[in-house]
Amino acid sequence: xxxxxxxxxxxxxxxxxxxxxxxxxxxxxxxxxxxxxxxxxxxxxxxxxxxxxxxxxxxxxxxxxxxxxxxxxxxxxxxxxxxxxxxxxxxxxxxxxxxxxxxxxxxxxxxxxxxxxxxxxxxxxxxxxxxxxxxxxxxxxxxxxxxxxxxxxxxxxxxxxxxxxxxxxxxxxxxxxxxxxxxxxxxxxxxxxxxxxxxxxxxxxxxxxxxxxxxxxxxxxxxxxxxxxxxxxxxxxxxxxxxxxxxxxxxxxxxxxxxxxxxxxxxxxxxxxxxxxxxxxxxxxxxxxxxxxxxxxxxxxxxxxxxxxxxxxxxxxxxxxxxxxxxxxxxxxxxxxxxx
Numbered sequence: 001x002x003x004x005x006x007x008x009x010x011x012x013x014x015x016x017x018x019x020x021x022x023x024x025x026x027x028x029x030x031x032x033x034x035x036x037x038x039x040x041x042x043x044x045x046x047x048x049x050x051x052x053x054x055x056x057x058x059x060x061x062x063x064x065x066x067x068x069x070x071x072x073x074x075x076x077x078x079x080x081x082x083x084x085x086x087x088x089x090x091x092x093x094x095x096x097x098x099x100x101x102x103x104x105x106x107x108x109x110x111x112x113x114x115x116x117x118x119x120x121x122x123x124x125x126x127x128x129x130x131x132x133x134x135x136x137x138x139x140x141x142x143x144x145x146x147x148x149x150x151x152x153x154x155x156x157x158x159x160x161x162x163x164x165x166x167x168x169x170x171x172x173x174x175x176x177x178x179x180x181x182x183x184x185x186x187x188x189x190x191x192x193x194x195x196x197x198x199x200x201x202x203x204x205x206x207x208x209x210x211x212x213x214x215x216x217x218x219x220x221x222x223x224x225x226x227x228x229x230x231x232x233x234x235x236x237x238x239x240x241x242x243x244x245x246x247x248x249x250x251x252x253x254x255x256x257x258x259x260x261x262x263x264x265x266x267x268x269x270x271x272x273x274x275x276x277x278x279x280x281x282x283x284x285x286x287x288x289x290x291x292x293x294x295x296x297x298x299x300x301x302x303x304x305x306x307x308x309x310x311x312x313x314x315x316x317x318x319x320x321x322x323x324x325x326x327x328x329x330x331x332x333x334x335x336x337x338x339x340x
Contacts, residue, residue: 005085180205282332289324
């Protein structure tokens with residue numbers, strides 16, 4: 001029934017008991033600190049800059065997390081009304097400071113699990129550019145401003161949204177606007193010279209993981225009988241322990257650190273299988289084909305092409321969509337169970 005997730009029906013009983021004992025997300029809150037050496041990331045960014053490719057530390061970090069979620073899908077689960085769901089997208093909620101430094105825009109960006117570091121950086125740049133302008137820069141800001149101007153409206157909308165979300169009736173349009181419905185909340189505190197914190201995770205919505213990036217610090221590292229100090233990025237991670245076990249988190253974040261230790265592994269397609277536990281074979285491909293077709297039509301509408309060129313472009317987009325849809329249908333033939 002939910003637009004943003006698929007119910008996990010084959011979860012072991014021991015996995016579900018915790019949701020009844022810890023029925024609030026903050027009841028199940030665990031926190032940990034992750035220290036990642038800065039040198040490999042900085043060296044990689046300098047190398048790419050020499051090739052004329054601009055990357056940021058945040059872009060590399062997000063790319064590492066997207067690739068980790070692609071391999072460890074339980075990180076992208078969430079609980080609502082004591083029931084587990086597999087999220088159908090990889091969405092990152094972020095706060096972007098306005099030019100004056102006093103206001104901030106809160107919104108989210110969506111990544112494909114196939115995205116490499118260059119695709120992630122492109123999405124991040126577009127997100128930051130669109131949200132860093134003065135005034136309301138996204139639909140989330142605009143909606144929030146309207147709700148706060150009408151007396152009592154915010155209370156009614158918030159209460160209604162909680163009820164609808166609890167029973168999976170919240171419209172997709174609201175979920176797309178809501179920063180509380182995302183795979184992870186990311187806050188780059190290093191950009192304001194602050195250390196990392198352990199950010200709370202909201203009980204409203206579906207966000208199960210929060211990650212804050214603090215300013216660099218020096219960590220003592222032993223090499224034989226010698227000890228030297230290594231500059232590291234300090235991450236504060238808060239998570240809903242109900243979505244998976246501690247050992248799963250440990251292995252997943254070990255892979256996350258592995259990617260940041262060698263960011264070249266984030267280039268091109270993933271060498272490990274991408275797992276979508278919510279999708280049957282062909283289901284994601286069909287959804288992605290439709291998404292590309294809608295985006296193509298929007299791009300054509302905004303273009304300055306002549307009527308004849310517009311007609312030709314629409315036809316090509318339709319042909320490509322039909323081709324992708326047939327490929328998705330071929331994958332789905334005979335499929336009875338979700339992808340493992």
